[in-house]
Amino acid sequence: MTALSDTLARVRAEGRPALVGYLPTGFPDKQTAIDAMVAMVEGGVDIVEVGLPYSDPVMDGPTIQKAADAALRAGFRVADVFDTVEAVAATGAPTLVMTYWNPVERMGVDGFAARLAAAGGAGLITPDLIPDEASEWIESSTTHGLDRVFLVAPSSTDERIAMTAQASSGFLYATSVMGVTGSRTATSSAAPTLVGRVKQVSDIPVGVGLGVSNGDQAAEVGAFADAVIVGSALVARLLEAGSDTTAGIASVRALAEDLRAGVERARTAPDQTSADKGALA
Amino acid sequence: MFSSAASADQQRTTLPDEHGHFGRFGGRFMPEALIAPLDELERAWREAKQDPTFVNELDRMFREYANLPSPxxxxxxxxxxxxxxxxxxxxxxxxxxAHKIRNVLGQALLTRRMGKRRVIAETGAGQHGVASATACAYLDLECVVYMGEVDTERQALNVARMKMLGATVIPVTTGSRTLKDAINEALRDWVSTVDDTHYLLGTAAGAHPFPEIVRDLxxxxxxxxxxxxxxxxxxxxxxxxxxxxxxxxxxxxxxxxxxxxxxxxxxxxxxxxxxxxxxxxxxxxxxxxxxxxxxxxxxxxxxxxxxxxxxxxxxxxxxxxxxxxxxxxxxxxxxxxxxxxxxxxxxxxxxxxxxxxxxxxxxxxxxxxxxxxxxxxxxxxxxxxxxxxxxxxxxxxxxxxxxxxxxxxxxxxxx
CATH class of the missing domain: 3.40.50.1100 (Rossmann fold)
Incomplete structure (x- = not known):
């Protein structure tokens, strides 16, 4: 069992979905990003996704693009990711890196995997790498004991869902909508269907991402997902705070608390919500 | 003309391989959400280029509209x-x-064949944007062109041309605000609109099957x-x-x-x-x-x-x-x-x-x-x-x- 699988199993035993929080490395600066990720864990995030800022983030909406742009302009280097992972993993929360593929390939897939493992990282989420193209990563991740989180989407065929679930470890990332990252006012109706399709062919835990921005949405999504993934809403807290990094970190922590409360009440009937929340907190 | 290409293609085994690779190059490094649509596009293209009706229609367009074969x-x-x-x-x-009319007419005709009504395209200086807008006007398709903001300023006349042809031009303000960012933005559009939209890529790059389609055309x-x-x-x-x-x-x-x-x-x-x-x-x-x-x-x-x-x-x-x-x-x-x-x-x-x-x-x-x-x-x-x-x-x-x-x-x- 990897640290990621352990955490997912423990959370499942608690009768709730896991909360996964995303923030990019190096935004607004390296140390603030680390502090914000730690605050996110203290606020109740179970698993951390450390974003790797990239020049051409085709799967990201305006919020994450803006933060990644700012990090790159501020001098972000790929090596910063490993320091960040090390600092965040020290909290005990499994720490994954979410990255577009070219920076990994540029460093060398095995070299990247070795450094990530040495930093205590749990694995990679790869939004533009499909298992069909991933033979090198599958080999290196196995060698270094890292998890591979691939993605499925509402457009995925049943055959591709089965193949992708088979190639993944830790959890499978289900993108709840056909679209890019970003907060949305309503959670997706396609997501429960997609999770159901995965469940028919695999028992791998399913994390649902894209569009979750508050505790109520986390509760809604958590009712059918094994993990609730939140990115843009957290990044937005840092963007809104601007140069007031203390306020930004506090705001991230507050949102993490709200989201955690959301996943805590996700699996309970409405009339038991408050009692159960008390028992679990 | 297109018909000569279609028949030549059948006579020899050409790359890419079944996974869209040219040796160690090519392939698909794309969000999973776009993989099924890319599969559908590959199927549609391979059927179209074997279909005499499609081939003849495209040949007619090349001849009567695009002034081909060129001397x-x-x-x-x-x-x-x-x-x-x-x-x-x-x-x-x-x-x-330019040669680009071959690609845009072919892909626009394919768009109609796939039952889609909307086309998106990226453009740098505006040449592919103008060509796409032209093909879309000719074939009655909605056309949206993504263009880096830096380029819309440098190439105001081409922006006007696209608008004259009925296209919508969206200035892209992210990243370096040039061609590569226009491609990023077109891909972001496509991932949420792929049911009714074709991405008319302007060059023989991008994920499989685009390099194959553009080469064939x-x-x-x-x-x-x-x-x-x-x-x-x-x-x-x-x-x-x-x-x-x-x-x-x-x-x-x-x-x-x-x-x-x-x-x-x-x-x-x-x-x-x-x-x-x-x-x-x-x-x-x-x-x-x-x-x-x-x-x-x-x-x-x-x-x-x-x-x-x-x-x-x-x-x-x-x-x-x-x-x-x-x-x-x-x-x-x-x-x-x-x-x-x-x-x-x-x-x-x-x-x-x-x-x-x-x-x-x-x-x-x-x-x-x-x-x-x-x-x-x-x-x-x-x-x-x-x-x-x-x-x-x-x-x-x-x-x-x-x-x-x-x-x-x-x-x-x-x-």
Whole structure:
């Protein structure tokens, strides 16, 4: 069992979905990003996704693009990711890196995997790498004991869902909508269907991402997902705070608390919500 | 024409392989959400190019609307000047002024065949945007063009052209606000609209099946030229040359000659201000292997794998990536890729204007410049005057301002 699988199993035993929080490395600066990720864990995030800022983030909406742009302009280097992972993993929360593929390939897939493992990282989420193209990563991740989180989407065929679930470890990332990252006012109706399709062919835990921005949405999504993934809403807290990094970190922590409360009440009937929340907190 | 390409394609096994790879290049580095749509596109394209109804309809459009096949022209005065027999494939005479009309008509017709009503496209300087808007007006499709904000300011006239043709132009304000960011934004649109929208990619790059589709649609350039050169000279050319940005006109020219071992093939990349300045777009000669916009190929990137902005006087060559089949042809050695600087291209531009009365696109001037450069070597190798086929991929109307500025022909208030 990897640290990621352990955490997912423990959370499942608690009768709730896991909360996964995303923030990019190096935004607004390296140390603030680390502090914000730690605050996110203290606020109740179970698993951390450390974003790797990239020049051409085709799967990201305006919020994450803006933060990644700012990090790159501020001098972000790929090596910063490993320091960040090390600092965040020290909290005990499994720490994954979410990255577009070219920076990994540029460093060398095995070299990247070795450094990530040495930093205590749990694995990679790869939004533009499909298992069909991933033979090198599958080999290196196995060698270094890292998890591979691939993605499925509402457009995925049943055959591709089965193949992708088979190639993944830790959890499978289900993108709840056909679209890019970003907060949305309503959670997706396609997501429960997609999770159901995965469940028919695999028992791998399913994390649902894209569009979750508050505790109520986390509760809604958590009712059918094994993990609730939140990115843009957290990044937005840092963007809104601007140069007031203390306020930004506090705001991230507050949102993490709200989201955690959301996943805590996700699996309970409405009339038991408050009692159960008390028992679990 | 397209029909010759469709029948030629059936006669031999061509790359890509079943996974969209050209050797170690190509493939699909795309969000999973787009994989099923790309599979559907691949199926639709392979059915369409075998379907006589589609092939005949596209041939009719090429003939009646796009002014194809384009003529082969013996550039006698230029030939005399440079000591080679220079034959120009006149894609500059096509409707909208470049080879690009082949690709956009084919993909627009495919869009209709797939039952989609909306087309999105990226554009750098605006040439592919104008071509896409043209095809969409002709085939009654909605057209949305993504264009970097920097480019919309530099190319206001092309923005106006697209609007005249009924397209919506969306300025892209993210990243470096140029072509690569326009592609990013088009992909972001596509992932949420793919049910009713086709992404009409403008070059032979991107995720499989785009490099294959664009090559199939542009390979008429080489198929036509091969027959035309043979008819004119009784033999095949000693060399064929094209400029390479993303690589659509070059792959269109080269494909017909790949198995003609005696025909040397040359791709000329944009050397910009020269290598030492770091300001160029010579992806194959100066880049490294990596992944960008859905495909593995050569690209301009820093040591962290972040994309580096390219530079060229020619907007159409100003792209930090290149089509994966070119990467493969470079690696196998079948095609030689060399950089041509802005200054070399502009000297050839001037020469073609003065000797032939042809104002070429600055992109195409790179091919002419490169062709002139290889004359001495070729002559020595062959022991006779070589015959060189050059793809004149587009006309220079769009570049009048850039060229006039370069040659100092504008008064200060005009420039």
């Amino acid at each position: 082969l022209y013996e550039a006698s005065r230029l030939s005399e000047r440079v000591g080679a027999r220079v034959l120009l494939k006149r894609e500059d005479l096509n409707h909208t002024g 542009t390979r008429g350039i080489g198929d036509e030229a091969r027959a035309q050169v043979h008819e004119l000279t009784g033999a095949l050319p000693d060399a064929a040359a094209a400029c390479v940005g993303g690589g659509s006109n070059a792959i269109g020219l080269f494909t017909a000659f790949l198995e003609d071992a005696d025909v040397r093939l040359y791709g000329f990349e944009a050397g910009g201000d020269g290598f030492d300045t770091g300001r160029h777009a010579a992806t194959i000669t100066a880049g490294d292997v990596g992944v960008l916009h859905g495909t593995r190929s050569y690209l301009l990137q820093d040591e962290d794998g972040q994309t580096i902005e390219s530079h060229s006087i020619s907007a159409g060559l100003d792209y930090p990536g290149v089509g994966p089949e070119h990467a493969y042809l470079a690696e196998t050695g079948r095609v030689s890729y060399e950089p041509v600087t802005d200054d070399e291209a502009m000297a050839a531009f001037d020469l073609l204007c003065k000797t032939e009365g042809i104002i070429p696109a600055i992109e195409s001037a790179h091919a002419v410049a490169g062709a002139l450069r290889i004359v001495p070597t070729l002559t020595a190798e062959l022991g006779r005057t070589p015959t060189i086929l050059v793809n004149l991929s587009g006309r220079g109307d769009k570049d009048a301002h850039t060229a006039a500025t370069y040659f100092g022909l504008l008064s200060e208030e005009d420039a």
